[in-house]
Amino acid sequence: ILNVEQSPQSLHVQEGDSTNFTCSFPSSNFYALHWYRWETAKSPEALFVMTLNGDEKKKGRISATLNTKEGYSYLYIKGSQPEDSATYLCAFRRLGGATNKLIFGTGTLLAVQP
Amino acid sequence: NAGVTQTPKFQVLKTGQSMTLQCAQDMNHEYMSWYRQDPGMGLRLIHYSVGAGITDQGEVPNGYNVSRSTTEDFPLRLLSAAPSQTSVYFCASSYSGYQTAEKLFFGSGTQLSVL
Numbered sequence: 001i002l003n004v005e006q007s008p009q010s011l012h013v014q015e016g017d018s019t020n021f022t023c024s025f026p027s028s029n030f031y032a033l034h035w036y037r038w039e040t041a042k043s044p045e046a047l048f049v050m051t052l053n054g055d056e057k058k059k060g061r062i063s064a065t066l067n068t069k070e071g072y073s074y075l076y077i078k079g080s081q082p083e084d085s086a087t088y089l090c091a092f093r094r095l096g097g098a099t100n101k102l103i104f105g106t107g108t109l110l111a112v113q114p
Numbered sequence: 115n116a117g118v119t120q121t122p123k124f125q126v127l128k129t130g131q132s133m134t135l136q137c138a139q140d141m142n143h144e145y146m147s148w149y150r151q152d153p154g155m156g157l158r159l160i161h162y163s164v165g166a167g168i169t170d171q172g173e174v175p176n177g178y179n180v181s182r183s184t185t186e187d188f189p190l191r192l193l194s195a196a197p198s199q200t201s202v203y204f205c206a207s208s209y210s211g212y213q214t215a216e217k218l219f220f221g222s223g224t225q226l227s228v229l
Contacts, residue, residue, distance in 0.1 A: 049217050104156035105156050
């Protein structure tokens with residue numbers, strides 16, 4: 001059984017704070033790491049798909065880094081805004097699997113207070 | 115562009131009833147999948163398909179059937195509903211399932227309660 005762990009489970013910050021959370025995954029047989037943003041009452045939406053050790057991706061105020069050798073990825077949000085409030089999911093895909101099967105973590109719930 | 119469309123949004127069943135959750139996508143995606151979301155757990159894969167006529171089991175397939183007769187549609191059938199199947203169900207698709215790092219596109223979810 002592959003474990004994907006996310007920390008912290010939840011986070012409450014003030015508007016303007018910068019924040020980051022962690023996704024840990026098996027360091028062997030790595031293929032890809034996904035980040036999704038999931039707002040309440042909506043569907044998860046993809047933020048990033050990362051495949052190479054050392055990858056850094058950026059989308060506006062949100063960025064992510066990847067370390068496949070040690071099995072972790074960080075998601076950073078700079079200057080959090082209330083509209084950033086959501087659950088952030090990461091998902092791991094193993095090398096050798098024939099299909100796009102993803103193992104999801106339980107997510108980090110971010111609440112940004114104005 | 116509709117994307118991934120799931121119906122119904124809500125459903126209440128009695129134990130032992132059967133039903134089909136519908137999923138359709140209009141993006142010509144080869145890969146389609148069904149996940150369930152339960153409190154305190156990550157999204158768990160039920161079944162998936164890499165193309166018309168090809169389906170396979172995910173992590174938690176028991177009690178569910180799928181078929182893929184067309185590229186667009188991937189229905190999920192509950193054969194005899196049980197309270198343990200109370201969950202939120204998501205359909206998700208990607209362009210290709212094979213050896214690519216494609217992001218998933220999710221439907222809006224179906225909240226199912228089995229009494």
